[in-house]
Amino acid sequence: MKPRDRLRIAMQKSGRLTEPALELLNRCGLTFRQSRDKLFCFGEGEPVDLLLVRDDDIPGLISQGVCDLGIVGRNVLSEYRLTGGLDGPALAEWRPLGFGRCRLSVAVPQELDYRDASQLQGQRIATSYPGLLGEWLRERGVDASVVTLAGSVEIAPRLGTADAICDLVQSGGTLVANQLREADVLLESEAVLAGPQVLPTDERGDMIDLLLKRLDGVIQVRE
Numbered sequence: 001m002k003p004r005d006r007l008r009i010a011m012q013k014s015g016r017l018t019e020p021a022l023e024l025l026n027r028c029g030l031t032f033r034q035s036r037d038k039l040f041c042f043g044e045g046e047p048v049d050l051l052l053v054r055d056d057d058i059p060g061l062i063s064q065g066v067c068d069l070g071i072v073g074r075n076v077l078s079e080y081r082l083t084g085g086l087d088g089p090a091l092a093e094w095r096p097l098g099f100g101r102c103r104l105s106v107a108v109p110q111e112l113d114y115r116d117a118s119q120l121q122g123q124r125i126a127t128s129y130p131g132l133l134g135e136w137l138r139e140r141g142v143d144a145s146v147v148t149l150a151g152s153v154e155i156a157p158r159l160g161t162a163d164a165i166c167d168l169v170q171s172g173g174t175l176v177a178n179q180l181r182e183a184d185v186l187l188e189s190e191a192v193l194a195g196p197q198v199l200p201t202d203e204r205g206d207m208i209d210l211l212l213k214r215l216d217g218v219i220q221v222r223e
């Protein structure tokens with residue numbers, strides 16, 4: 001395969017991170033020929049292109065070398081490190097980006113009086129984050145059965161397929177709508193710039209250095 005000479009950044013195709021991620025890249029002086037419904041966005045000034053994909057696919061695309069960097073939630077990156085990415089190259093969180101803040105939390109039925117994780121012993125917990133939840137339970141010596149669902153996790157207790165859930169909470173609206181309440185926080189998350197632990201040393205590496213410098217400037221101004 002011919003090495004790419006342009007930098008490629010993966011980001012969420014459509015979702016909560018899409019707009020703020022594009023805006024941040026614009027503020028770093030990167031502009032793209034907008035083809036939002038397409039998979040690819042061509043960089044106009046600098047040699048940097050975007051790949052618009054499902055957020056869960058971003059860590060894998062980086063470890064396969066399909067993309068050099070990605071803008072993705074810490075929750076997705078951390079889960080990948082524990083589950084999908086065990087054989088591939090190590091990935092790093094290069095910068096926290098200050099948007100898309102949310103929590104990965106355990107939530108229980110509203111009427112349940114939750115004190116600590118020991119109450120989850122023997123319970124069924126639905127989640128899209130089996131790696132992070134499994135690690136959290138192990139660290140607390142709690143033996144629970146983890147039910148992995150791809151989405152709409154909050155509905156599982158009402159369907160009778162789980163006793164509790166572990167999912168992202170931002171406004172808390174989804175929990176309330178499903179008569180659940182946040183019981184314990186596993187991870188504070190936000191959008192991060194993810195990339196390989198070992199950055200390339202060619203022109204793409206130089207472009208990454210430049211991008212990190214600009215990001216630091218933009219983030220500093222915003223704080």
Ligand code: PRP
Nearest residue numbers: 151152167168169170171172173174175
């Ligand atoms: C996310 C997350 C929760 C919800 C939390 O789902 O999985 O379900 O948002 O947000 P809230 O606290 O503001 O209600 P999303 O809408 O991204 O859909 P998905 O689960 O299908 O990815």
Ligand code: MG
Nearest residue numbers: 015054055056
């Ligand atoms: Mg998602």
Ligand code: ZN
Nearest residue numbers: 151152153167
């Ligand atoms: Zn959800």
